[in-house]
Amino acid sequence: MNKYPRVILKSGKEQSLQRFHPWVFSGAIKEIEGSVVEGEGVSVYTNKGEFLASGHYQIGSIAIRILSFDNISIDQNFWNDTIGKALQLRKSLGLYDNQNTNAFRLVHGEGDGLPGLIIDLYNDTAVVQMHSIGMYRDQEFVANALKFLLSKRLKSIYSKSESTMPFKSKVKASDGFIFGGESSGEIIENACRFNIDWVKGQKTGFFLDQRDNRKLLGEYSKNKAVLNMFAYTGGFSVYALNGGASLVHSVDSSTPAIEMANKNVALNFPSSNHTSYTEDAFRFLANAEGMYDIIILDPPAFAKHNDALRNALQGYKKLNALGIEQVKPGGLIFTFSCSQVVSKNDFRLAVFSGAALARRKVRILHQVTQPADHPVNIYHPEGEYLKGLVLFVE
Numbered sequence: 001m002n003k004y005p006r007v008i009l010k011s012g013k014e015q016s017l018q019r020f021h022p023w024v025f026s027g028a029i030k031e032i033e034g035s036v037v038e039g040e041g042v043s044v045y046t047n048k049g050e051f052l053a054s055g056h057y058q059i060g061s062i063a064i065r066i067l068s069f070d071n072i073s074i075d076q077n078f079w080n081d082t083i084g085k086a087l088q089l090r091k092s093l094g095l096y097d098n099q100n101t102n103a104f105r106l107v108h109g110e111g112d113g114l115p116g117l118i119i120d121l122y123n124d125t126a127v128v129q130m131h132s133i134g135m136y137r138d139q140e141f142v143a144n145a146l147k148f149l150l151s152k153r154l155k156s157i158y159s160k161s162e163s164t165m166p167f168k169s170k171v172k173a174s175d176g177f178i179f180g181g182e183s184s185g186e187i188i189e190n191a192c193r194f195n196i197d198w199v200k201g202q203k204t205g206f207f208l209d210q211r212d213n214r215k216l217l218g219e220y221s222k223n224k225a226v227l228n229m230f231a232y233t234g235g236f237s238v239y240a241l242n243g244g245a246s247l248v249h250s251v252d253s254s255t256p257a258i259e260m261a262n263k264n265v266a267l268n269f270p271s272s273n274h275t276s277y278t279e280d281a282f283r284f285l286a287n288a289e290g291m292y293d294i295i296i297l298d299p300p301a302f303a304k305h306n307d308a309l310r311n312a313l314q315g316y317k318k319l320n321a322l323g324i325e326q327v328k329p330g331g332l333i334f335t336f337s338c339s340q341v342v343s344k345n346d347f348r349l350a351v352f353s354g355a356a357l358a359r360r361k362v363r364i365l366h367q368v369t370q371p372a373d374h375p376v377n378i379y380h381p382e383g384e385y386l387k388g389l390v391l392f393v394e
Helices: 076-092 132-139 139-149 208-220 235-242 255-268 281-286 306-326 343-357
Strands: 008-009 022-023 028-030 042-043 052-055 064-069 103-108 117-121 125-130 154-158 175-177 185-189 192-196 225-229 247-252 273-277 296-297 330-337 362-369 387-392
Touching: 008 192, 022 225, 042 064, 052 132, 064 076, 064 132, 076 103, 076 175, 103 185, 103 208, 117 139, 125 139, 125 255, 139 154, 139 175, 185 208, 192 235, 192 255, 208 235, 208 296, 225 235, 225 281, 235 247, 235 255, 247 255, 247 281, 255 273, 296 306, 306 330, 306 343, 343 362, 343 387
Parallel strands: 008 042, 125 154, 225 247, 225 296, 247 273, 296 330
Antiparallel strands: 008 028, 022 064, 042 052, 052 064, 103 117, 117 125, 154 175, 185 192, 330 387, 362 387
């Protein structure tokens, strides 16, 4: 049994935890016995004194993120065991010791029973992102578990949490190496090669969640003219070329992103029919003039909180209307949203509205999401953040 401070819930507020939802909202708390430091472990009890779960306490709407529904201490053995189970899942998926793919998500927050923790493994480097104070305070346990579990493979652990910590927190995170010191490297994904800069790049350095969707694009790309909007480091562009595209254009408003996209294309295809443009996506797309067989629309999150949802849906509507207007007859649109607050139904309605504006016949060929190394806890459907459609446009 653990000896954490006790949090007592209001009567009737225990039901979500009894259904294994991994969050406790501040409004559900009746009282906290004693003083609690933000990020500290706490135990949650019903109003009748029955144990429910243990987790990290945090000031804010989500007051407790649950780590265990068993009455145990969250010690090094817990971290070794829980991250070990996440690693075992990736091994069962064929992602570990895979000659064609050596980068994957090792821990996906609530999907792996560790709310607030993201770990991406880039060959021999683990990039760790903490999205809660508790996880940041426990990062030494996380690092020790990684070194224990990946001892034969691991050369570096980079903590990249400065931009992901809760903005109200008094704890100021700083990025840096916990172990080792390699600031960039090369990975293989489905036999395609990519340069990754986890220090300067967005998120952890690469969008591993689009791996399966990039592969699907490659299967459609032979002899096609492909436009990759919001190209970032050129993942979709490389796969399109690998699939035999006749030409690929990459567009992004960020000069560093386009420079990295060019490097990744050159890494795989020293001589290719690829051109990049540093331009505003909406402006470029409006002038596309029907020259593309396939258009990829993979923008950054338009909404990071519910207050921005309405504007985000208008943005998806406008973007998809432009794409559907500009693609060739018989062409394809690969369109995505990575905004967690945008539901699958909301996104599909926004795309439908865009198609109606474009006044073209559109059919859905595929409904896609994140890959298996980004699992969704069935009791936490909010974890299914990536949603996408592959559209056939007449």
